[in-house]
Amino acid sequence: MSLSHNIPSYFHIKVDRESCKKCKRCTTHCSYGALSFNGERIVADDSKCVACQRCVVMCPGSAIRIVKNESFLPPHGNYTRRIRNILWAQSGNGGVLLSATGNDRPIRTIFDDLLLDACQVTNPSIDPLRETIETKIFFGRKPKKLEFLTDKKDSTKITLKTEFMPNFEIDMPIMIGHMSLGSISYNTCMAIYQASKELNILAGSGEGGLHPDFYEYGSNIITEIASGRFGVDINYLHKAAGIEIKIGQGAKPGHGGHLPGEKVNSLISQTRMIPKGSDALSPYPHHDVYSIEDLAQLIAALKEATRYKVPIGVKIAAVHNSAPIAVGIVRGGADFLTIDGFRGGTGAAPRIIRDHAGIPIELAIAAVDERLRQENLRDEITLVAGGSIRYSADLIKIIALGADVAMCCMPVLIAMGCRVCQQCFRGLCSWGIATQQEYLVKRLDIDVARNRIINLFHSWNEELKEVLGAMGIDSVESLRSNRDRLRYIGPNPKIAEILGVKHAGE
Amino acid sequence: MNNTEKEGAFKLEEKNIIEINAAPNNKPLNYKVLNEKIHEAIKNNHKKIILKDVCGQRFIGASLQGDLEIIINGLPGNDLGIFMDGPKIMVNGNCEDHAGNTMNDGTIIIHGNAGDVVGLSARGGKIYIKKDVGYRIGIHIKEYESKYPIIIIGGTAKDFLGEYMAGGLILVLGLKFCLDGTVIESDQPICGNLLGTGIHRGKIILRTEKDFTAKLGVGAKIFEISEAEKNEIEPFIKEFCDIFNIPYDIISKKPFKVIKPISKRPFGGNYCGQII
């Protein structure tokens, strides 16, 4: 590429020469090669900087600052800098542009237009510090009704006729979403699984198999059956608390997966059960699932394979007609259903899909919840919702919109050190999260990371209790689908209508 | 077809055998009931299970492990041997779709035709089908360490054979089995269109002299068979002929062609990681 077509960097690395001790620490910490030492001083290459902040944090002299590149492009409200950069990148390199994390376009977030209700006078609020507020939920399929048999001879003898399907308890309505070993590092996975077990919440395995070291956390792990069936074996089926068939992912609905061969080191090879260095390509669809009937068959097969001991669910991306698809899935026998909104995260996805496909989780979950209630199916199934649950407010709002469990990934990574630089697909994460390189993985201290996740979700759960208490609700199950406790203040009444939420003041 | 004649391939001691009627009083059992009976039999230490009058029941052999043999008389339904890890299943007859789905290890022998999507994503084991198969056979089969899935088809296959293949071996012989027991060359095309699309490891071997370049999918290429490859497949073909009573000399009457990946990264160049 000729120099004149270089893509102008967003960032500028400022090294304060006075405070720099020339210790060169920043040069070893920058995994993107943006900093070097020329024998005299630190040299910065802005074009390589991703603003991950590693050097800033590690510099003993606080000598580095990453600032916005001041040499800005001629302003244009339509051909934004982003669009111009996309055109330059594609005309220079060709190919489908990759991206990571979730959709970063400044699209209005519906969560932010929702306000919560609280008690005043007529119904008393509850003090969560003095009274019990239950945040526990039961995960799995529930019977539609209970049926009893009365003994023909002795009418006082009554036995339960209804057969229960497998259910288990989690202490908070939280699931850490599916991030595979491969997309994230061993240390990151370990911290997540340890924290999940400690908190008794759920974590997803992603589609990368389950490393034997993680079996002991299996009772808090939902393993994932994706189209590539990587790492799927008896242990993967039998060690997990539940199994999820991944049909879609919010960040890339309709897309498969592609772990490039260079990331398949011996650890990944062992877990995915593929040879070292070989690409892990997940086909776009499951080739045994071309219809709801086929999906029902795969659900039934997994139930057979696990002898009806664990819940079997399905994950779909939130797309235009999620509601009828969800009905088909529930009728097809799924014990839980996960819906992943268009802002959901990814370790690598085509930018065009991440940025433009799918619909917001708020709308999808409201539509699915509503439709399932119309079909008299809602109470049978556990509904998990993800796709940018950023903090506890989103968790509370998504439950009020109809979810049983909120699923999130980015907050967990951010808690562990992620700076949202969006370069995960390059495998160079300087924080040891989205990488397989030994020297980088080591940077993530498992104990520290685990404790930070535990702190994070303890706080979320406390805040959930505060809100429930203020609403006068003593169990999170009573908040679920309780849309009357939400009000809309956004600009578009149609959104409020689809959400089934009244406007503020109504 | 009678059982004892076909069981030669397994040479298992005639102990711990149990027969389960899959359709008592001519009413086929629900698949859950039948599979529960199989689990019950395994719990009672039966090592060989003979299923009688199987009529479309699904998931037979699902995720079963270990030293176990299941003989199926009748027509097993979809997902025969799904997630299976070791046992041997023999079907005296045809079978429906998805046989050997995501199988880790074991053997499935079908004395007839098989439906679509045989061996989807299988990581190991052998699937031997005497006659013809449907569409999408061996999609995304993959190998790992000592695991090496092998699918051999005595007859012919349809479109999308070996799509996304990530390891292992698919072998199609192109034979036809006459009612009188003689074996002749099939008059059907040996495979359909879009052969080996996206293949990035492993090989598909077809026994044919015809040029099928036009049928190749993206990422696949035809090679002449090497001596090493001939030696590699010989024992499997012998075993196959043995099991299905095929005179071995017919095999050498046509050459083998090998389909292998052009690259281990068929779609590597499609993406661009430029920071924008």
Ligand code: SF4
């Ligand atoms: S880490 Fe800080 S003090 Fe050390 S060389 Fe880099 S800029 Fe200078």
Ligand code: SF4
């Ligand atoms: S995980 Fe690492 S590479 Fe990905 S956004 Fe966070 S800091 Fe960047």
